[in-house]
Amino acid sequence: MLEIKDLTVRYGKQEPTVESFQLSMKKGEIVSIVGESGSGKTTVIRAVLGALPGSGYISAGEIYFQGEALTQKSGEEWRNLRGTRMSMIFQDCGGTLNPIRKIGKQYVEYICTHSRVTRPQAWNKAAEMLKKMRLADAENIMKSYPHQLSGGMRQRVGIAMAMTFQPQLLLADEPTSALDVTTQAQIVRQMMELRDRYETGIIIVTHNLGVAAYMADKLVVMQNGKVVDQGTRDEVMNHPVSDYTKSLLQAVPEMEGERFVS
Numbered sequence: 001m002l003e004i005k006d007l008t009v010r011y012g013k014q015e016p017t018v019e020s021f022q023l024s025m026k027k028g029e030i031v032s033i034v035g036e037s038g039s040g041k042t043t044v045i046r047a048v049l050g051a052l053p054g055s056g057y058i059s060a061g062e063i064y065f066q067g068e069a070l071t072q073k074s075g076e077e078w079r080n081l082r083g084t085r086m087s088m089i090f091q092d093c094g095g096t097l098n099p100i101r102k103i104g105k106q107y108v109e110y111i112c113t114h115s116r117v118t119r120p121q122a123w124n125k126a127a128e129m130l131k132k133m134r135l136a137d138a139e140n141i142m143k144s145y146p147h148q149l150s151g152g153m154r155q156r157v158g159i160a161m162a163m164t165f166q167p168q169l170l171l172a173d174e175p176t177s178a179l180d181v182t183t184q185a186q187i188v189r190q191m192m193e194l195r196d197r198y199e200t201g202i203i204i205v206t207h208n209l210g211v212a213a214y215m216a217d218k219l220v221v222m223q224n225g226k227v228v229d230q231g232t233r234d235e236v237m238n239h240p241v242s243d244y245t246k247s248l249l250q251a252v253p254e255m256e257g258e259r260f261v262s
């Protein structure tokens with residue numbers, strides 16, 4: 001479904017921020033990228049999305065998504081994939097919602113820009129997606145402004161929006177970090193349910209090894225732009241190769257996800 005080969009990303013003339021990144025991902029698989037701040041995790045997923053900020057560019061390597069070479073695509077072709085076949089959620093999706101417009105209006109507009117449906121159809125679709133994210137009283141949420149919802153509710157709205165078109169790939173950048181532990185656990189479970197329902201592959205960038213270990217089929221550990229450990233969850237958790245991963249594992253005693261979500 002997704003193959004990343006020897007991906008190298010630079011910002012302007014700086015040394016590479018990400019160097020020779022490799023990843024092979026199957027349909028419906030969940031991959032977690034963990035690593036310290038500045039190690040290049042966000043840069044990897046932004047490169048896949050074709051949305052590197054500022055002077056960022058792919059200086060080497062290839063990204064194949066469902067057999068298509070993304071790096072050969074024009075900006076417009078790549079943009080057309082975003083929001084439909086692949087989508088992204090951020091640490092604070094609520095922050096990306098327009099604060100002075102009601103949720104329903106924004107959601108309907110989002111659906112209408114990406115598909116040919118009438119506004120009432122879009123409204124129904126939006127309400128249906130909010131219900132799937134277990135947001136009780138979806139109609140009421142649609143009529144609310146973002147600030148009237150809690151952080152966890154806003155994040156669920158963001159995830160619902162990202163899942164609207166049943167993307168094959170969801171890129172999630174610290175999707176639960178701003179939330180309390182209980183809400184984090186609920187949202188993590190819901191993302192996994194969505195994966196089961198739609199067979200969406202998910203790449204989740206997180207500092208939280210508990211979240212990573214609980215959710216992921218595969219783990220990628222990054223340090224200074226390079227992958228220092230990669231493999232199935234059990235391989236990396238039980239047989240880490242790098243000292244960095246070993247130190248990460250030691251620092252998080254409750255890393256078995258079971259404990260995290262209990």
Ligand SMILES: Nc1ncnc2c1ncn2[C@@H]1O[C@H](COP(=O)(O)OP(=O)(O)OP(=O)(O)O)[C@@H](O)[C@H]1O
Nearest residue numbers: 011017036037038039040041042043044053054055
């Ligand atoms: N817009 C930008 N312009 C120039 N350099 C950038 C830009 N964005 C990121 N970088 C460089 O890339 C490095 C890695 O950033 P990135 O956001 O990918 O790391 P990260 O591992 O996701 O960190 P964090 O966990 O803090 O989000 C930064 O330390 C910085 O040097």
